[in-house]
Amino acid sequence: MTLDPALFRQAMSRFASGVTVITTLVDGKPYGLTVSAFASLSLDPALALISIDNRSPMRDLLVQAQAFAINILSSDQEALSRHFAGPQKHDWSEIVAGAGHGIAPLLDGALANLECKLYQAVEGGDHTIFIGQIEHVTLRDGSPLLYYRGAYHDLVQR
Structure with a gap:
């Protein structure tokens, strides 16, 4: 039995996630892409992973750069997330x-910036999983930008 991709996508939309923008430099030019498929992987060594669609130009850029930053967005950076998710993402x-x-x-303004050297790239279906070894971290206070069921949300404190 083959799983219906639309059903799988709907199931995954029920998982609230933070929003990141992955940035890199290739030949001195900056590139960015909004990514919600991000997770910590290991404390020793400090590793995090992101998942990039194999059709995305960012996949090849990350392979070429061998380094990237994971920028964890704050609740007031929805416009930035939309920018790097849209067709103007390289502007x-x-x-x-x-x-x-x-x-x-x-x-600027991200809750955290994780500067990573590429540790490993692993093929995973129609995506590539990029594992980054975290070299430097910058932190700021604030509330996270969340993504749930196809829409942006703020964290509500109880």
Whole structure:
């Protein structure tokens, strides 16, 4: 029995996730992509993973760069998430970013910036799982941007 892809997508939409923008540099040019498929993997060594669709140009850019940053977005960065999810994602003319340690652009205002060297890339169906070894971390206080059932949400404190 083959699982209906639409049903699988609906099931996954029931999992609330934080929102990240993955950034990298190739030949001095910045690139970014909104990604919700992100998780911590290991404390020793410090590893995190992201999953990128094999059809995305970002897949080949990450292989070429061998480094990336995971920018965990705050609740007031929905527009930034939409920007890097849309067709204009490679337009950086109005993006405020810092250089960090030179691994990849760090988006200003993010709750956390994780600067990673590529540790391993693993094929997984129609995606590639990129495992990054975290080299540097920058933290800020704030509330996370969440994504649930196809829409953005804020964290409600109880």
